[in-house]
Amino acid sequence: MFNLRKCLAAVCLVASIAPVHARDYHYSDAHLHYVDFFQESDGMKRLLKAMDAGNIDHVMISGIPVAKxxxxxExxxxxxxxxxxxPVYWYSATDVVxxxxxxxxxxxxxxxFHPFLSGFNPNDKNADAHIRRMLELDPGLWQGLGEIFTRHDDVTALTEGDTxxxxxEALTRVYHLAAEYDLPVMLHSNITSKRERNPLYLSELEDALRNHPHTRFIWAHAGTSMELxxxxxxxxxxxxxxQRLLDDYPNLYIDLSWTMLRPYLLDESxxxxxxxxxxxxKHPTRFMIGSDVVGRFEGLGDGMRAFDPFLDALPEAVAKKVARDNFLAVLPKKKAEKN
Structure with a gap:
């Protein structure tokens, strides 16, 4: 005769000793470059394959604004x-690619795919006019601006022209345009130099945040870099x-791409x-994760899954926002509503 009480007891015992399954995340890659510094790429077929294999539902996709x-x-x-x-030089055709x-x-x-337009010279006060032309040539295509290179380690040193x-002033005009079109801006602005143990360049970012409260800024890997x-x-x-910047500026979002993973989000173990x-x-809607790959997509899924130990330490609802939804929410309102 079937004994329901014993069966339920056995089920409970198995459940109590079975391992807890890891959360099953779906991701938005908030920082991906379709091409490398030579404007070359593995191509869209390989990118889609890597996205499907890695549970990556959405990507921010951009070019590289300079060419080597x-x-x-040599x-x-x-x-x-x-x-x-x-040297490297500003390369507008990256957006065409x-x-x-x-x-x-x-x-x-x-x-x-959520394309960000990046192929303009951030020292040129004509940049906003160029961006406007690009937006008008393909209405509705571009969903953000960047990654804009400002302070950027050896890229800065190698770039032809001024730092x-x-x-x-040129970027001030770009930020006004971004607010007009409701476009987020991904900004690479290192927080310091290789040897200064203080936030040497922070004022440059903070000026932009303070003076453009209606522009949404995504700070690429929170001002860090592997070279730093x-x-x-x-x-x-x-x-x-x-901590202070997030408290002071509601228009700031943080991209936790690969240089943030260690030693900040995860320790040596x-x-x-x-x-x-x-x-x-404390700020569950202000962080997003990204791979920051440049034109090569073979390890894309592994790069996103590397964040799982950190995500697992968050409340599940917050983790899913960081893994996928926060990036989508920062897009232009009409695009965000569709996702």
Whole structure:
């Protein structure tokens, strides 16, 4: 005879000793470059395959606003922008490459991509006019601006022309245009230099935040970079700085792409850092994650899943916002409503 009481007891015993399954995340990659510094790419077919394999529902997709020069005096083509001393130069055609790739997609795939326009010189006060022309050429295509390169390690040193600043006059005009079109702005503005152990360049970002309250800013990897980490390992002032900025500026959002993963979000043993967990819990709609890959997509899923230990330390509802929904919410209102 079937004994219901014993059966239920057995089920409860199995449930009590069975391992807890990890959460099943779906992601938005909030920081992806379709091309590399030579304006080359693995292509859309490989990108879609990597997205499907990695549970990546949506991506911010942009070009690279500079191109690396293969100098006449170099016998071998460099493999990266830092491969030799040849300069990089502003390259507007990067947006043409991105747009052409997107226009070949059917609607089933097209809605997963959120293109940001990046191919303009942030030192040129004509930049806003160029952006306006690009927006008018493809109405409804572009959903944001950036990644805009300002303070950017060796890219800054190699870029032909003046060093861009997040608070220069040319970008002031761009920020006004972004507010007019309801476009978020992803800004790369390093918080300091390789050797200064203080937020040396913070005022440049903060000027932009303060003077453009109607423009939504996504701070690329919170002003950090791998080059900064090579010289300083960990910026001890970063956490209190981000805390204050989020409290002071409701138009600021933080991109937690790869240089933020360690040593900030996870410690040496891959344990979530509680201070950062608490900060994200305090501002649950202001953080997003990204891969920051450049034209190569083979490890895309692994790069996004690397955030799982940190996400697992958050309340589940907050974790899902950070993993997927916060990026979608920062897009122009009409686009955000469709997702």
């Amino acid at each position: 020069k293969w100098h006449e005096n 016998p071998k083509r460099p493999r990266y922008y830092a491969g030799d001393d040849a 991105v747009a052409a790739a997107l226009k070949k997609l059917d609607e089933q795939h097209r809605h997963r 861009p600043r997040a608070n220069n 980490h090579r010289h300083q390992e960990k910026l001890e002032f970063l956490l209190p700085t981000v 891959d344990t979530p850092v509680q201070d950062w967990v608490s900060l994200v819990e």
